[in-house]
Amino acid sequence: MDPFLTSRIVTDILGGLTNGVIYGMVALSLVLIWRSTGVLNFAQGAMPMFATYVGFALLSYHFSYWWCVVACVIAGVLIGGLTERLLVRPLYGKPEINPIVVMVGYLIVLEAVAAAIWSSFPRSLPSPFSSIHWQLAGKPFALSPFIVYEIASGLLVMIAVAVLFRFTKLGLQLRASAVAPEVSRLLGVRVGRLLTLGWMLSTVVGVITTILVSSNFFSGLTPQINDGIFAFGFIAAAIGGLESPVGAIVAGVVLGIVNQFVTDYVNQNAVIIIALALLVVSLMIRPSGVFTKPSERRV
């Protein structure tokens, strides 16, 4: 067989793609909320984590993996909606730091409550596909059925979000209420409901990400599972531009691949340091993100 497919570079690129899709999805969910409500949601990792714990509690009642996934998504919709209504709504129009602080508090509470109920030991979830890598001419190939499942569902979610925003009436209303809430309200768009919907949507994207990460045989589900992933997701979103969903996804995928190369050629510890350095450099050169046009601010 072709030795190129099992070479170190191809292995790194494909391995990085897995993490990259995850970072891209986290970055996407951050951008969705930032664009519509102007809140950088620091609990974007913790809310889906909680929903995933709730959904997979069904495992002890002998439901199958896929029923648990459905339950997780439903829990995500409920948590996202309730959070927006009860916690975030009182904060619109307040100084910028108020929502940041509240969401950090929410993050602590969710992680502590999850650890109190389900303990902080990793909880292994059943994996629907094998994580044993395929072989090509006796050499291990970078992909396994599980990795293909991970990448494919990630891409599916991204395409679904893109289709929703670009080709449906609902997507048009969502975009309109993010850009000009007052005008949209005058034209009869129920802006309040759409904001809730935006939070639900973004939490569901997060839930799918968390399920993909925690179904991995090697990691399992822990209350802190998304802390590191959130950091990488934010870095990706900031590099790509907080205003640009496409930028967030592309930056996430690139960041994942870069990380894999750093892990392989330097070491594991250097990964987040390099990522942080990339963020500093990119903010110096293009403050508003690689994929957005710098905008004038009107006084």
Place this chain on the structure above:
Amino acid sequence: MKLNDPRLRVQVAVIAAIAATVISLVSAGSTREGVAYALVLDLVIACATTLSLPDLKTHHPVLFRATLTLLGVDVAISITRFLSSSTNFNLATGAAMSIVLLGLSFLTGASGQISLGNGAFMGVGAFAMAIWANHHATTPVVLTLLIAVACGALVGLLLGLPATRLRGPYLAGMTLAFAVAFTFILSSFSSWTGGDSGLQLPTEAVAPRWLDGFFHAGTSPLTTTTLYITDVAIVVAGVAFFFMANLFASRIGRSMRLIRDNDVAAELVGISLPRTRVTAFIVSSAYAALGGALLTLIDNSVSPATYSFALSVTILSLIVIGGIGTISGALIGGVIYAFSTNVISWITNQTGLNPQGNFASQLNGIIFGGLLILTMLFAPLGIAGAARHFWHRVRSRT
């Protein structure tokens, strides 16, 4: 400043008298007579200051702040003479923490930005202190503390330069990434930082002979009793609070508050937005480094596990509960930190929870996180703001 003003001369005399009590408390305070003598002096000073303080506040604000700081330090050190050594240890940690909180309070109160990485900046100071002390054991402690502060300021400049120029939550996100990355940075340089086990301070660095002779003359040298280290922590915190109070009221402090309230107006009157914001961030990270270095001195050692992301979150909770943007809020937060573990274990005992259980071990997070949310939603200025509001209402009613 007119030196022939008789009231001013009285003031200088008062300050000198309080300073004398502080020194006498610190150097001879372990004996019963020393404490009694200092307390009598305190009473006299208290009468003298209450008579002249209102006048002083309007005419010589810097002297007023100096008097207030010295009085605070004086009272705090007097109190430590009556407390057990474990309580004193808690107080010392609280004093170190209050310095960190002061920095964060300044950053938010003065420039409207927020940092989620002050725990990591504390770590920068703590490790700078330990590394320097291990390589140059003979350096006086004060100098080592200043070196740690400089390291914190430098890292603050490096991270703050890109993020503070931007509008939006970039600084918060970036400092969060730094806090998450910090433990990895430490283990990348494990030959310097001692890896997972951290570093111990060499004994000479803990108490240099000249300092040991100054504090508690006559006791056996080179023993770091808790009492001694509490004195150092309280005095350093006093100096930090004095500088910060002046900075809040200075030209820089006022221009920062203008930026927070209306950045367009600030730019129109000629304030450089990026420079002022970076300055605020550097001050906050330098203060965090000072607090961390002090904590290393108190604990005699430093461990990377202390400076995790959780510490940054704790710092944020403490200052929000105390009152973000206020000076007294930092003090309140420091006191809460000093006694929080005691209070939480008391709650665990009272409610009959299993101390080793899941719920009891997470109680800290649930209580702090919950208070953080409730404070921000219902009293954004924390305990200090609520107290001030209450005080104004009482005064306007009469």
